[in-house]
Amino acid sequence: MAKVSVYLTLTCLLPLLCNSFSPENPKSQRILVLIDDFAIKYSHSLFFKSLQTRGYDLDFRLADDSKLALQRYGQYLYDGLIIFAPSVEKFGGSIDLATILDFVDSGHDLILAADVGASDLVRDIAAECGADFDEDPAAVVIDHSGYAVSATDGDHTLIAGDDFLQSDVILGSKKTEAPVLFRGIGHSLNPANSLVLKVLSASPCAYSANPKTKLSSPPSLIGSAISLVSVVQARNNARILVSGSLDMFSNRLFRSGVQKAGSSTKHEKSGNEQFVTEISKWVFHERGHLKAVNVKHQKVGETNEPAIYRITDDLEYSVEIYEWTGDDWKPYVADDVQVQFYMMSPYILKNLSNDGKGLYSTSFRVPDVYGVFQFKIAYQRLGYTSLSLSKQIPVRPFRHNEYERFITAAYPYYGSSFSMMAGFFIFSIVYLYNK
Template sequence: MATRRHILLLAAAFVSLLALEAVEGLEEGPRGRRLLVLLDDLAVRSSHSAFFGSLQARGFDLEFRLADDPKLSLHRYGQYLYDGLVLFAPSTPRFGGSVDQNAVLEFIDAGHDMILAADSSASDLIRGIATECGVDFDEDPEAMVIDHINYAAMDVEGDHTLIVGDDLIQSDVILGSKKIEAPVLFRGIGHTANPSNSLVLKVLSASPSAYSANPKTKLLLPPSLTGSAISLVSVMQARNNARVLLSGSLDLFSNRFLKSGVQKAGSKTRYERAGNEQFVTETSKWVFHERGHLKAVNVKHHKVGETNEPGMYRINDDLEYSVEIYEWSGTSWKPYVADDVQLQFFMMSPYVLKTMSNDNKGLYSTSFKVPDVYGVFQFKVEYQRLGYTGLSFTKQIPVRPYRHNEYERFITSAYPYYTASFSTMCAFFIFSLVYLYHK
């Protein structure tokens, strides 16, 4: 009896544990918290400690490794060991262990996130990864971004490679709702986004007076990269919602730039802190899905006046469709409110396209009449908005015609034909009488 009681107690505890995990799972974030940080030199861990400290303060578990560590690996036994990658090793010619360019790209293809920072010492390996992510660093290995107008006043006597950037993307979801007032300090190399790649966005652009060239030599030919076409920091969100940040400056994340004051040359306004700390903090929140991540739950459809989901609809049925959409705020899931979420009732092409209404609590709904076309349709929601993860989900449903006993006995629209038929019969009957009995 004691053994049986112990078994029952263990079973009850196990069920309670599963229920507790299920409840806690509802509050879990969209991404894990394990980050691998690859460095050229462990001294970067100290020189960039403020940035790493902000990640750890937000709950991330950072593992620091040298990029050429012979025991380096991103996965083991088919499972990835990390949820994100911080690649602060611009000059490394090759990674150690089982990691190479393809392994990093497969890591992103598997839905994981990455921050990559380069500088003028960027190796072919780092440039290759950036190219595969949709950006091309300047081909000249000695080139840096130079700006003789928008440079930091503290570097007046220098070569004007320490520039200040304030041409930021207008997106609260990427940069946060609080405006970055101070300009961002930048020293590094520029890049361009592949124009055929719609997944890449320029987050910080150079000013129209900037250009990319070797600051140690005279400029004999026009530079290949000039003006606002130069991107200083870009982001890429893949179709699987993996996010990548690409920076041409490793110093952008350094303690020196995060804590330094800044004053643009020619301006009387001096800021006690450059915008770097706010910039790197907000963009890293976006990269690691602490902001701008959407999920859809409780997708339902049914006939008007009913609650059960049918296995099939009939033409001209009135139906209702609803879905709940939530956004991760960094700590919990909150209702997502927008007025541009659309539903398609789709078969080869959309037969119905409706913008769904919301109740400001995350519930989106709409109703419509099933088209007078039978076949296999899909409820399709494809939602793309700048800075947010894409939502794409479908549900297949067949639509049948009326059965023979479901039609009305007399169709109103057919009354003219009924009248024509009976009038023809009456006329024929009268004609027959007249023909037979007329002398």
């Protein structure tokens, strides 16, 4: 009976696993949404609906649900995770800080939204991703020059942020014209973590403090060092979004008009919906995901890949690179892809030329050094998944019967040898027969 139960469970899980993240379909499909109140499901329904419209299967669960689990029988049940539970002190079921970090380390994606009074657990998750929230639990980001004009916001905690990261691949090619409304806590980036990037920064006049108390000491976070929204692309190409505002994803701010202080332009709709939608596309690999296929190398004029090269051989190297568009793969076009012919250090570094259809190629001569070499591509570009390709190939010296019979460069030595023999012969005759 137990075997039948396990079989039925695996049968139910198989369709989910088949539709999960894969090299041929890199978009996350099934996403777990952890919330601390089911009211969030309705107050943030526009954001969730945009995900569902794009084909995602959202599983809404309370963050303290005792039956929570990210994996079963060694297989992950979800491709992505959204944590909209800033006040949760402890996750239910088998989920904890280590489980979430393992989830990301295995290549899955994460969206984390904090808020005022965020729990230590949420702060620890963000800190592990390179984002350090203000230690004061009551602190919020205040901006007396870049706030959003509002009759109900006398503390200037509703910020109209427009200092975006300049990256079309992360934020989309269409520029966000209206400022993004943000109310929440700020964070700084860990300088030791080079993988985390500020996507939305505070203005130079902003600071982080408790708006209900007078400042007795300088704020710990000030100016453009405050990050409102940050992203991380891990070395395994997992993607993370850290936001200091849960309200930024809400229907109310999606639909709200915005006018930034000091500006006469009033936008009928904030940039929140466009900003959040575009950045979620990047987080869940609908954009900026690369793959490399058909890596080939051969001698010039040949089609078969050899098992070994000889020094000074002329060879050709080629690879095809494609970018995922959310629905299918299209050729990736760039002029900064390089290949290394590597042994301990690069002996040859060549730019690959592309034909505009995804094919990158080059040709070069094998150096006059024998040993075990590698063709290496280590491609990293802002917003794109990294490509790391390597292919090992040995290089041998000339065999004894492959050298030229007479080496041109050795003619002077040949001449000196024969002249020495001729001189000795003439000297011997003169010495023997001269009286």
